[in-house]
Amino acid sequence: MTTATVALPRRVNPAEGLRQTFTLAWRSLVQLKHNPMELLDLSIQPIMFVLLFTYVFGGAISGNTGDYLTFALPGIVVQNALFASLTTGVGLNTDLTKGVFDRLRSLPIARSAPLAGRIVADTVKQAWSIALILGLGIVMGFRVHGGVAGLLGAFVLLLVFGLAMAWIAVLVGLLASEPEKVQIFGFVVVFPLTFTSNAFVPTDTMPGWLQKWVDVNPVTILADAVRGLLSGGPAATHVGQSLLWAAAIAAVFAPIAVRTFKRRV
Amino acid sequence: MSEQTTHAILAEGLVKRFGDTTALDGVDLAVRRGTVLGLLGPNGAGKTTAVRILATLLRPDGGRVTVGGYDVVRDAHQVRRLIGLTGQYASVDETLTGLENLILIGRLLGLSRADARNRGRELLAEFRLEDAANKAAKAYSGGMRRRLDLAASLVGRPQVLYLDEPTTGLDPRSRNEMWDIVRDLVSDGVTVLLTTQYLEEADLLAEEIVVIDHGRVIATGTPDELKSRVGAQSLAVRPKYTVDAPIVESIVAQVAGRAPEAQGGLLVVPVTDPAVLPAVVRRLEEAEVPIGELALRGSSLDEVFLALTGHRAEDQNEDDNQPERILA
Numbered sequence: 001m002t003t004a005t006v007a008l009p010r011r012v013n014p015a016e017g018l019r020q021t022f023t024l025a026w027r028s029l030v031q032l033k034h035n036p037m038e039l040l041d042l043s044i045q046p047i048m049f050v051l052l053f054t055y056v057f058g059g060a061i062s063g064n065t066g067d068y069l070t071f072a073l074p075g076i077v078v079q080n081a082l083f084a085s086l087t088t089g090v091g092l093n094t095d096l097t098k099g100v101f102d103r104l105r106s107l108p109i110a111r112s113a114p115l116a117g118r119i120v121a122d123t124v125k126q127a128w129s130i131a132l133i134l135g136l137g138i139v140m141g142f143r144v145h146g147g148v149a150g151l152l153g154a155f156v157l158l159l160v161f162g163l164a165m166a167w168i169a170v171l172v173g174l175l176a177s178e179p180e181k182v183q184i185f186g187f188v189v190v191f192p193l194t195f196t197s198n199a200f201v202p203t204d205t206m207p208g209w210l211q212k213w214v215d216v217n218p219v220t221i222l223a224d225a226v227r228g229l230l231s232g233g234p235a236a237t238h239v240g241q242s243l244l245w246a247a248a249i250a251a252v253f254a255p256i257a258v259r260t261f262k263r264r265v
Numbered sequence: 266m267s268e269q270t271t272h273a274i275l276a277e278g279l280v281k282r283f284g285d286t287t288a289l290d291g292v293d294l295a296v297r298r299g300t301v302l303g304l305l306g307p308n309g310a311g312k313t314t315a316v317r318i319l320a321t322l323l324r325p326d327g328g329r330v331t332v333g334g335y336d337v338v339r340d341a342h343q344v345r346r347l348i349g350l351t352g353q354y355a356s357v358d359e360t361l362t363g364l365e366n367l368i369l370i371g372r373l374l375g376l377s378r379a380d381a382r383n384r385g386r387e388l389l390a391e392f393r394l395e396d397a398a399n400k401a402a403k404a405y406s407g408g409m410r411r412r413l414d415l416a417a418s419l420v421g422r423p424q425v426l427y428l429d430e431p432t433t434g435l436d437p438r439s440r441n442e443m444w445d446i447v448r449d450l451v452s453d454g455v456t457v458l459l460t461t462q463y464l465e466e467a468d469l470l471a472e473e474i475v476v477i478d479h480g481r482v483i484a485t486g487t488p489d490e491l492k493s494r495v496g497a498q499s500l501a502v503r504p505k506y507t508v509d510a511p512i513v514e515s516i517v518a519q520v521a522g523r524a525p526e527a528q529g530g531l532l533v534v535p536v537t538d539p540a541v542l543p544a545v546v547r548r549l550e551e552a553e554v555p556i557g558e559l560a561l562r563g564s565s566l567d568e569v570f571l572a573l574t575g576h577r578a579e580d581q582n583e584d585d586n587q588p589e590r591i592l593a
Binding site: 008009035099103 | 317320321322335340342343345346347348350352353354355356357358359360361362365369370372373374375401417421
């Protein structure tokens, strides 16, 4: 019944969709060039955490800064990865509230490309922060006994966990009315989550009820997995549990986030 | 020829609800190829909702829309290949430069790196933005920003262009520039759907005007038809002494053929016949009524609405320009 005047393709083919995803990832990374504050956020903050924790708390907690670095560097890198995973939500929300998203949606591109492009770009940023923290730690005297395999393993595990967490960030980014609220969510949820773990301090001085939580907190499990991989000690159990957690988070939040996303696309 | 081939946009019985609010309540639109349709209405009338549906950003709850023969719901992807969208909610990326924004869109539309850059430069030159090519969009002035938004929607050389309030908030000079650009596009054969709150804008640019209010079409016609129904101009008379108001009112009513409305001390009536003015002056002289002020002025949207609906074009609480939010 429709008399179309021109024959146009009905949908985007997957190769085009992939190219559009990378174009949009390029866009997110070009933003860094114009917004040096974000680059600072990605670089200075991790460096600051490593330096402050090591030299301010290190001696008091572990007796000397070297021992503390060995203990805390894996925790710091985990904490940083969790915070960084929220940037996906902040960026997505900024696009939604500023109208960039509607512009993209009016273009004949894959519906998934704006979200996928952002996740690709944020994974690159995440990798940069992780490399920066581990590199700085090594310069400061952190010993990687786990070798290149352990280092790469920790790196990949952190990226995978960050990707799983990004689904929570996507959901929050879709629901929040402004980017600041995404950040508030990060502060209210991620901050206590990372501190009630063994990421920064040994847990034996914490009250018993807190220890019970700390032991099951996925941040503890992930920090132990990264410790194991970097130190070359036993890591299989914690790595396995971390991957299970990542899978569970993704299994719960990815479908909800995608459904919420589709309702807006 | 069928309607599908003569018309670039056909909408029938468009309905959209947001919760309890009915934003569109059975709107019909037909835009012939290569023409400009002006969608005129106050804030909250449903203009933006209509454009968002036509641009595949919102699904209608009822009715059917085709653009270039393609259904906006079923064939959304094809529709997106034909359209360009410029509106305050469909924005460029403020953190990127003007050129980067245009390259981004060119690349997304499948242009090679070099072609996307050339197309971007070409559009920047066309819209006198060359000097700002490497400046972040957030540093642009209002008029420049609007031109960049428009350039962004033209990267893919759309056949159908939606301009959602393209000049709202612009100074008169930027507004005139925008009008010139729209005229150029139409002379290139682009079909334009333009929403506006300004009667003047619709009058200047559109071949046909659809007036909507509360999500319903309340009038359709060429600008001339509409003006003859509504009165392109209003006659405003202020008697020197308020005691003379009743006699002035009756004279104006007799000559203009309808009762004037009192706006403060001013009596205003829409007029279509230019002979009304001298006739009123003569009758007032004969009656020896001293006059404080007497003028012919262009009808405002308010007066159009008053004439068409009997009520003023009040600003409504729901802001038409805001996309709906899920969480406050």
